[in-house]
Amino acid sequence: MTAPTNPADMPAQPINLTSRALRPFGTTIFTTMTRLAQQHGAVNLSQGFPDYDGPSFIKDAAKKALDTEHNQYAPMPGVPALRKAIADRFTRDTSLPCDPDAHVVVTSGCTEAIAAAMLGLLNPGDEVILFEPFYDSYRACVAMAGCTARFVSLRPPAPSPGSIVDRPFTFDPQQLREAITPRTRMILINTPHNPTGKVFSREELTLIAELCVKHDLIALCDEVYERLLLSDEPHINLASLPGMQHRTLTLSSIGKTFSFTGWKIGWAVGPSNLIAAVRSAHQFLTFAVVTPLQHAAVVALSDEDRCVRPLVAELKANRDKLASALASLAFTVYQPRGTYFIMADHSTVSPKLGAKDDQDFCLKLIERVGVAAIPPSVFYNSLELGKPLVRFAFCKKPETIDEGVRRLQALRSM
Ligand code: GLN
Numbered sequence: 001m002t003a004p005t006n007p008a009d010m011p012a013q014p015i016n017l018t019s020r021a022l023r024p025f026g027t028t029i030f031t032t033m034t035r036l037a038q039q040h041g042a043v044n045l046s047q048g049f050p051d052y053d054g055p056s057f058i059k060d061a062a063k064k065a066l067d068t069e070h071n072q073y074a075p076m077p078g079v080p081a082l083r084k085a086i087a088d089r090f091t092r093d094t095s096l097p098c099d100p101d102a103h104v105v106v107t108s109g110c111t112e113a114i115a116a117a118m119l120g121l122l123n124p125g126d127e128v129i130l131f132e133p134f135y136d137s138y139r140a141c142v143a144m145a146g147c148t149a150r151f152v153s154l155r156p157p158a159p160s161p162g163s164i165v166d167r168p169f170t171f172d173p174q175q176l177r178e179a180i181t182p183r184t185r186m187i188l189i190n191t192p193h194n195p196t197g198k199v200f201s202r203e204e205l206t207l208i209a210e211l212c213v214k215h216d217l218i219a220l221c222d223e224v225y226e227r228l229l230l231s232d233e234p235h236i237n238l239a240s241l242p243g244m245q246h247r248t249l250t251l252s253s254i255g256k257t258f259s260f261t262g263w264k265i266g267w268a269v270g271p272s273n274l275i276a277a278v279r280s281a282h283q284f285l286t287f288a289v290v291t292p293l294q295h296a297a298v299v300a301l302s303d304e305d306r307c308v309r310p311l312v313a314e315l316k317a318n319r320d321k322l323a324s325a326l327a328s329l330a331f332t333v334y335q336p337r338g339t340y341f342i343m344a345d346h347s348t349v350s351p352k353l354g355a356k357d358d359q360d361f362c363l364k365l366i367e368r369v370g371v372a373a374i375p376p377s378v379f380y381n382s383l384e385l386g387k388p389l390v391r392f393a394f395c396k397k398p399e400t401i402d403e404g405v406r407r408l409q410a411l412r413s414m
Helices: 029-040 056-067 080-094 109-121 136-144 173-179 202-215 272-285 291-302 304-328 358-369 398-413
Strands: 104-108 127-132 148-153 184-190 218-222 248-253 265-269 332-334 341-345 389-393
Touching: 029 358, 056 291, 080 104, 080 265, 080 291, 104 109, 104 272, 109 136, 109 184, 109 218, 109 248, 109 265, 109 272, 127 136, 136 148, 148 173, 173 202, 184 202, 202 218, 248 272, 265 272, 265 291, 291 304, 304 332, 304 341, 304 398, 358 389, 358 398
Parallel strands: 127 148, 127 184, 184 218, 218 248
Antiparallel strands: 104 265, 248 265, 332 341, 341 389
């Protein structure tokens, strides 16, 4: 198209050409908050990405792959050695058999796996159950698939300003039962859970499994924080519970476990008919995933424990430092048992900034305190549930956390 030469041909306002499905979603909160943090020189505890690199032996493997002609399209389902590493790891975790040729697909991060699973498996009009707060892409993918989301709320324990509350967010089993209709086709479970830090218990997962079996639902499990466990609560793979092996897709990635969120190497594991559907969408979304980094991911997975142990130790130290600072400032801190996020209730603090809700609180926190966080109401269908809350990411260098804590002290004198 050539540019219009006559200014009269130019519309006064550019016309919004975004599809009906995507128009409600705008720009993601992560992009918005990171941009604001940069504009204001704020300590960025908003978007969940490490401000440090992952282990150097994995970077060396990537450089070697670039230098040894691993630079053309990878096979559509993923580099065979990576599929084998993923399959072996899944079997170690779950004791379930896993055939790298039939049961695995490598995707561009877990985010693509979520999209490919929904686009590959759902038909317009189907319903998908999401727990709120939900990671923002879930709802957008449900919309892109022409489907409807039904919500089940994860609710925090009662606030206790000035304390670190070590009880998890929970859901009402009855609300879950009532969310299931004859149109329900899929339920999405994210454990450990972003943003609440909840690790779903065996009891909760057993109830979910029973309902999946009873109503013939597909379970989509986003387990990208599976190795970031900060308490004794174990991570349980829903796929390993009775009746679930043949109806569960287990999604993960190397981004969080190895601190390479920018590499976008993720995957889905599941029975062959579910994986075939995911592959059928994946082949037309991205076709294949960046080849040299898949080779480096094989090296990463071959020495996972060596990477995870120090990372978890550092995350625990960061969590404890940030949690006690927030509690001492009269937030209610909901102790996370997994992930690298803390949810806190800001109701007793926000009046100091004259903030009316979470969005307002986060804007004023950037402008007046110099710390960026995420307003969680964007993760809720029932917006009211998110308004008293704020999410801080602690996957940052100790000195970044220290500087964030130092700046937060300004709230004392407001
Ligand atoms: N998963 C990260 C978070 O929750 C952000 C991912 C993104 O920026 N889209 O903060």
